[in-house]
Amino acid sequence: MTTPAFAPLTVAPGFYPVVPDAEWVPRLLAWGVRTIQLRYKPLSDNTEALTQQVRAAVAAGRAHAGAQVFINDHWRLALAEGAYGVHLGQEDWAALGSAEREQLRASGMRLGLSTHTPGEWAIAQAAKPSYLAIGPVYPTTLKVMPYEAVGLERLRTWTGQVSPCPVVAIGGISLERLPGVLACGVQGVAVVSAVTQASDPQAACMAGLRAFAAA
Secondary structure (H helix, E strand, C coil), X not given: CCCCCCCCCCCCCEEEEEECCCCHHHHXXXXXXXXXXXXXXXXXXXXXXXXXXXXXXXXXXXXXXXXXXXXXXXXXXXXXXXXXXXXXXXXXXXXXXXXXXXXXXXXXXXXXXXXXXXXXXXXXXXXXCCEEEECCCCCCCCCCCCCCCCHHHHHHHHHHHCCCCCEEEECCCCCCCHHHHHCCCCCEEEEXXXXXXXXXXXXXXXXXXXXXXHC
């Protein structure tokens, strides 16, 4: 039996900020960004705060035509709130049963899957997600990663072997490194500190969007 694919993206991922709270979402959309991921990591197990964050991010996405707002990890809540998409790591995907995977597919919600190694790349390909994330492209200090950096050469090779879903590069990608990453043929580049820790986040977004327009 052929595994059905997840719903395709509305547009290519493009410049793809990953943000720590929902307040970023309407701001980024107003600046012209169309693909955003909410990676909310509360310091305590506060279900109400998490729900409010997801609900606010989803609502902001619905208010902007063409917005593609993904929720990191919390797929049940994303599904309940009618999110555009959810991004899962390999462990999260592996923990889902066949009925849960089918529930996600049938909902029409888009799925992004992380991949760090050839083995994970094969698993992600078989899942037929809406996009496949490859990383970390460069070493990153934002979180502990048990994987070595992929590097541009392997990123280019793996991207050329992924079909038909888009590839998003992630991990340690600064605005200065963006042109080299885009030259590998990816359809999206996820950034964290390049926007959220920038002295001028709006200017950083404008530069990122220009880089894609010129690619």
